[in-house]
Amino acid sequence: MVGRAGGQARAAVVGTGLIGGSVLLRLRDAGLDVAGWDPDPTTRRYAREQGVACPDAVEEAVAGRDVVFLCGPLPTLPETLSRVAGATDDGCVLTDVGSTKAEVAASAAAQGLGHRFVPGHPMAGADRAGVASATPALLDGAAWVLCPGPTGMMAFRRLAALIIDVFRARVVPMSAPEHDAVAALSSHVPHLLAGALAGAVQRAALRDAVLALAAGSFSDGTRVAGGPPERTANMLLGNRGQVLSELAAVRSFLDGLTDALRDGDATTLTAHLGEARTARLALHGRAFSTHHRQFPATVDHEGELAYLRELGAAGGHLTGCRVDGGGVTYTGHLPMVAEAA
Incomplete structure (x- = not known):
C-alpha cells in the first residue's frame, strides 16, 4: 500500500494482543512506519521494548496515519472505531480484525464511515493470548476476509494491496453477512464443539486416565478450547444467530450418526462418515484456476463489487490488487471442480 504522499504507508495498530501484536510486528519487519497502542500500560511498555513506537495516548498513535488496524475485543470495536475516526483524517483507511463482521459494519455505516472503514478478519490465531505470544509470522499466508462496501472501494483496494504485499495473504472478499454465515460453521x-468435548473430559470420573490416553484426535479436536474463555464467548455472542443456526445443522448430522450407531446400522454409519471424510479431504490440496480482471478506477463500482463478492462466495481469493493507468487489476483464484471419475 502506497501512502498518500507517494511513499510507503504509515500504519497504526490499536489493541496489541495476540493478533494485533502479530500485525504490529509484521508491519515493523516489513519496514513500515508503524505505531501501536493498547489500553494496558504493561503491554505498551512491552511493545516499546520490541522497538515499536507505542504512545500513551491512542490519538497520538493514530494521528497522520494512512491505515489503522483495530484489534481490540469485539465489544469495544464500535466505540474504538468512533474514537480513532475522530483522531484521523478522512483519507485514513480503517479496518478491524474481529471474528464477526455485521455488527461493526453496521456501526461504521451509522457513523458515516463506510467510505473508509473496511471490515476485516484474518483467519488465523493460536490457543494463547497476549502480546508476548505474538509473532510476525502468525498471519503469513492466511486467508484474510475483507468486506468491501459500495462506498468504500478505494479504501478496499488500498487495504487489499497492503495485506497481500506485507502478509502474503489470500484476500477473501465477502459481504459482512456472508462472512458471519460462513465463519459460524468454519470457525465459531x-x-x-471443542469446548464441549474438553468440558466433558473435565467432568469425567476418570478425567486423568482419559488425558493420559488422549492422542492426536483429542488434541486436534480441542485445540481452540485452550484459548481465553472471554474471547471465545465474545465471538460466539457476537454471531449468536448464525452460530445457533449452524449448530442445529451439526446437531442434525450428529443425530444421524447417533441413530445409526444405536441401531447397529453399519451402512448408514459408514455413509455419514464418508460424507465427513469428503469434506475433510477437500480441506487441503484444492486446485485453483487463476484469472485477471480489470475495472475502471474512478467510475461506478457496481460491477467490481459484484465480482469481488461472487469470488469470495465461490471459495475464491485474491493474490493481487494493482491500481495504475486509471484502472484496477485483480489477480483472482477460483477452486477448480474435480471431474467425476
Whole structure:
C-alpha cells in the first residue's frame, strides 16, 4: 500500500494482543512506519521494548496515519472505531480484525464511515493470548476476509494491496453477512464443539486416565478450547444467530450418526462418515484456476463489487490488487471442480 504522499504507508495498530501484536510486528519487519497502542500500560511498555513506537495516548498513535488496524475485543470495536475516526483524517483507511463482521459494519455505516472503514478478519490465531505470544509470522499466508462496501472501494483496494504485499495473504472478499454465515460453521461452531468435548473430559470420573490416553484426535479436536474463555464467548455472542443456526445443522448430522450407531446400522454409519471424510479431504490440496480482471478506477463500482463478492462466495481469493493507468487489476483464484471419475 502506497501512502498518500507517494511513499510507503504509515500504519497504526490499536489493541496489541495476540493478533494485533502479530500485525504490529509484521508491519515493523516489513519496514513500515508503524505505531501501536493498547489500553494496558504493561503491554505498551512491552511493545516499546520490541522497538515499536507505542504512545500513551491512542490519538497520538493514530494521528497522520494512512491505515489503522483495530484489534481490540469485539465489544469495544464500535466505540474504538468512533474514537480513532475522530483522531484521523478522512483519507485514513480503517479496518478491524474481529471474528464477526455485521455488527461493526453496521456501526461504521451509522457513523458515516463506510467510505473508509473496511471490515476485516484474518483467519488465523493460536490457543494463547497476549502480546508476548505474538509473532510476525502468525498471519503469513492466511486467508484474510475483507468486506468491501459500495462506498468504500478505494479504501478496499488500498487495504487489499497492503495485506497481500506485507502478509502474503489470500484476500477473501465477502459481504459482512456472508462472512458471519460462513465463519459460524468454519470457525465459531468448532469452538463450541471443542469446548464441549474438553468440558466433558473435565467432568469425567476418570478425567486423568482419559488425558493420559488422549492422542492426536483429542488434541486436534480441542485445540481452540485452550484459548481465553472471554474471547471465545465474545465471538460466539457476537454471531449468536448464525452460530445457533449452524449448530442445529451439526446437531442434525450428529443425530444421524447417533441413530445409526444405536441401531447397529453399519451402512448408514459408514455413509455419514464418508460424507465427513469428503469434506475433510477437500480441506487441503484444492486446485485453483487463476484469472485477471480489470475495472475502471474512478467510475461506478457496481460491477467490481459484484465480482469481488461472487469470488469470495465461490471459495475464491485474491493474490493481487494493482491500481495504475486509471484502472484496477485483480489477480483472482477460483477452486477448480474435480471431474467425476
